[in-house]
Amino acid sequence: MIRRLPVIPTLIVLIAVAIMIRLGFWQLDRRHEKEGGLARLAQNVSAAAIDFPADRFDQSNLFRPARLDCRNPGKFSVEGAGKAGYRILATCEGDTRVQLGTTRNPSTKVEWGGGLVTGSIGQVPDSRPMIVTAFDHSPRELMLVSDTPVAGLTANPPRSLAEVPNNHLSYAVQWFLFAGIALVIYLLAVRKRLAARDERG
Structure with missing residues (x-):
């Protein structure tokens, strides 16, 4: 099946998935930065x-x-x-x-x-x-x-530190899910297309 994948659409999807995964790791980095910032803010009280x-x-x-x-x-x-x-x-x-x-x-x-x-x-x-x-x-x-x-x-x-949300973990999970869903949807679409081609063929 891999050899029969359309080259250009596959590259586009893989690039999009790679970007989403990178955004997920970026949000994890932001989470650690926010935790350090919240610790400093706690001292302000x-x-x-x-x-x-x-x-x-x-x-x-x-x-x-x-x-x-x-x-x-x-x-x-x-x-x-x-x-x-x-x-x-x-x-x-x-x-x-x-x-x-x-x-x-x-x-x-x-x-x-x-x-x-x-x-x-x-x-x-x-x-x-x-x-x-x-x-x-x-x-x-x-x-x-x-x-x-x-x-x-x-x-x-x-006042509460909860006013400064640290949602970066949930954002990261969302990006990873988007990447996985996009990949699964694309593979299913390609599989259906190849199956239809084989039936005609």
């Missing part, structure tokens, strides 16, 4: 409080206690917060965002004039599909998650 960093994309500051003088707050937005319902975010002067608290009612109106906020550093919610985030490794924007909710809101849920 008990670190001393800092002023909210000027670099809003420096992921090394995640989970670190911080403070921010939020001036001229505006552009209040509502984002999903899982079991907590919805989170209310305010944009401060300089485009830094603060998570003021949570609510069960997405129509909740917040009146807050700003001020000093203390809390811990988190990531701005990302509503993009998982397939997009799997290939986009640019750093997420940071925000300050307030320790004390503003009037009318519920306190933010306790």
Whole structure:
């Protein structure tokens, strides 16, 4: 059967399978990198409080206690917060965002004039599909998650390292499965084609 395989289609499929396998091993490498990063972030939880960093994309500051003088707050937005319902975010002067608290009612109106906020550093919610985030490794924007909710809101849920997902093992398994499935489907298709040719023949 091997000698009767069509050359060009077989090469294309083998190249595609090789790429998928390479992507699977790449995700395994990313998994080890993420585990090291999570270990470093765990140390931030008990670190001393800092002023909210000027670099809003420096992921090394995640989970670190911080403070921010939020001036001229505006552009209040509502984002999903899982079991907590919805989170209310305010944009401060300089485009830094603060998570003021949570609510069960997405129509909740917040009146807050700003001020000093203390809390811990988190990531701005990302509503993009998982397939997009799997290939986009640019750093997420940071925000300050307030320790004390503003009037009318519920306190933010306790922070957890689970907020920084380490899905690379599942991604790797998916790529390996895609490679195996593609190979099996191609071999079955070729077998059927050769069998049909032999019957005609």
